[in-house]
Amino acid sequence: MSENEITSEVIRCSIEVHKELGPGLLESIYEECLIQELIYNDIKVLNQVSLPVYYKGNQIDTKLRLDLLIEESVIVEVKSVKEFDPVHTAQIMSYLKLTDLRVGLLINFNVLQLKSGLKRIVNGF
Numbered sequence: 001m002s003e004n005e006i007t008s009e010v011i012r013c014s015i016e017v018h019k020e021l022g023p024g025l026l027e028s029i030y031e032e033c034l035i036q037e038l039i040y041n042d043i044k045v046l047n048q049v050s051l052p053v054y055y056k057g058n059q060i061d062t063k064l065r066l067d068l069l070i071e072e073s074v075i076v077e078v079k080s081v082k083e084f085d086p087v088h089t090a091q092i093m094s095y096l097k098l099t100d101l102r103v104g105l106l107i108n109f110n111v112l113q114l115k116s117g118l119k120r121i122v123n124g125f
Contacts, residue, residue, distance in 0.1 A: 003073055003103045009038075009043055010038070010070055010105055013038050013043070014034060014037075014109075023110045025080060030080060030109040031047065031067055031078040034076075044071050045069070046068070048066070048067070049065060051065060051098055064098075066095055066099075073102075074104065075104040076107060077095075078109070079108040079110070081110055082110065084106060084119060089121060092121050093121060102123050102124065103120065104123075105118065106121065
């Protein structure tokens with residue numbers, strides 16, 4: 001699948017989760033339900049993927065983790081917040097740079113309509 005096809009499938013699955021649960025729950029609940037929905041749809045997903053961080057050539061001890069890595073090419077960060085903050089975009093941009101991946105999705109489930117809680121970020125665009 002291309003990155004565009006992957007993001008479309010993730011968004012479709014996210015909409016299904018949001019229809020089922022609605023807003024107002026914890027991020028961890030949405031993340032777990034989205035994982036299940038992706039698996040139901042035969043989409044490869046890894047969760048809480050450890051991300052090594054290097055500083056001046058040395059790996060530092062860190063607990064940096066990606067919420068979801070889809071098909072080994074798209075990062076998804078799950079949120080349940082009032083609204084996106086610029087730090088959320090900075091976070092996923094940093095993840096994209098550290099992994100050398102091109103596309104990430106921020107998904108905020110704490111909205112009335114999920115389309116207002118979606119943000120696609122492209123590294124190097």
